[in-house]
Amino acid sequence: MTLFLQLLIQGLMVGAVYALVALGFVLIYKSSRVLNLAQGEFMLVGAYICWQFWTSLGVVGFPLWLAFPATFVVVFFMGLLVERMLLRPMIGQPVVGVIMMTIGLLFFLRGVSTLIWGGPALTYVPPILPSAGLQLGPINLSLEYIWAFGITAALFGGFTLFFKYTRMGLAMRATGEDEQAAQSVGISPRQVYAASWAIAAVVATVGGIVIGSMVSISNFMSDVGLAVMAVPLVGGLESVLGVMIAGPIIGVAENLSVYVDWTHGGAKEVAPFVIMVIILLIRPYGLFGLKRIERI
């Protein structure tokens, strides 16, 4: 029972991190109907850039508190650049082209980050998140997870309000719903797309920094990005709430898969995908996704 509780709580916490990463997918999809498969690479590059400011420049006296704003500014412009250079020419192209574009970006970013920061995994020195253990009754928890959970919750609260009350948030939703109608009421889809890519890059970076400080920074992060793909699909690609619920579902399922696992850890890797396929077969648009009615 203790083991079960431990796995459950840990799964919830890991799920929160997944939800944080998956939020980036949703942000872009919600406004531009593009699923950015390179989200894991955004995480990776963001985490590396933050490492550059935090650890390697920190040694020569770069003020630590400036590391985060500096990182966010860099990835913000990276997001803008990616949208302008790569995704704008793809407007109106078939979906396979758009998917391949993000895959091309995935390989490009992975290659570049390997060329610059490749080799052994990097860690943040000094550590960003406190890593002390925490005893909650019989359950053992690391403080990092609680921090990660807190950051995720704060971001989700922020984005829920953003999409509900701000002009840009509403413009993003409107553009995602119907681009032409949005244009006709004076929204500029270009600005919306650019903003959503830039914001998604920043969110991915936050996820990257959190994971990077919990584990370490290396190529495995982009695999996390692929596995996390299951989360927005289960939750529904347009739904912030869906991601918030699907993240913990996937996290818990991954952790609880040890009960049916006759292999050693293998089931953990496929559990998200199995759940994704099952959910998509029952509800093709995810738990909270919008069902689109197609007309000829």
Added chain:
Amino acid sequence: MDLPCGTFNDSYAKDMAIVRTRTQWVMLFMLLAFMVFLPFLLARERPDFLFLMNMIGVSIIAVLGLNILTGYCGQISLGHAAFFGVGGYTTAIFMNKLVAASPLAASWVGLPVSLVLSGLVAGVVGVFFGLPALRVKGLYLALITIAAHFIIRFGFVNWRSLTGGTDGMSVPGAQLGPIVFASDRAFYFLIFTVVVIMVLLAKNLVRTRTGRAFIAIRDNDLAAEVMGLNVFYYKLLSFFIACFFAGVAGSLWAFYLLSVHPDYYDLMQSIMYLGMVIIGGMGSIIGSIFGVIFVRSLDHLVLVYTPALSDLFPAIGAKISAGLGMMVFGLIIMLFLIFEPRGLAHRWQLFKASYRLHPFSY
């Protein structure tokens, strides 16, 4: 149609012929003769050249299948390497059992039977993972095929009694009666014989009723259904055909490498296959061939020049070998999508047109 001036089709057979004029026949035979002599030309100076050619041949078969699925029928698959792997594993398991049961039978019918059997098994597995295509499409289907890829690989790694797990399996050498395919050159002829058969198969398939149904589904599957096509049947059929091609290719590759291992069939391969389809040109048979040659050769060039580059920049030497290939592949895909989304096949069309019309512009 792009026929030279003065060529008229006065019968249905002539209208449907793939090779139409005498020049085209001559070119075709020159190409075939060139293909026959190719392994004798370069093989001595560059022993890796034949390996590259064989890889290209096997990839052509797999990519033809993927192009039928993605380029003609519009169903995106990012799990093609897994079906390729199913073909390889089928061959390994079948051949090992057959050799144990009867070495004589294995030496005579082992090769052709396992080629076909691998295709069929991969096709059936493909149909199973294609079932969601009835309910989801586009992006969602692409991600389901990624899931299929991970699930199938999970099977390779963990179904130890059948697949040998992470140890992989060895495959008996390919043999057809007295002919033993032991050298790279022998395999070259085997592989390219199969390639020619598969290209003909694919070329003819896409102009039958089935092929046209695929195109209708790609262009608008709702409209296709309204016109009376059984969309579900044709989508599953496209998955079956695509995975059949992948299975045959996987079988050949398993025979060639004499082993199968889960690591041969990673997601990178699946994505490269889709990249070849894009670069070559979606919905084009000749495009599949161009795409494979382009990507595989580029990949090989990167591999060949990596050591030199590492010497040039010793500070990041090790990183170059890990990162450069990925970077170049990603860059090429992005550039093609921006500047030539219709792929090399379109360039080929333009070239042929300008050649045919030479002194005039139209």
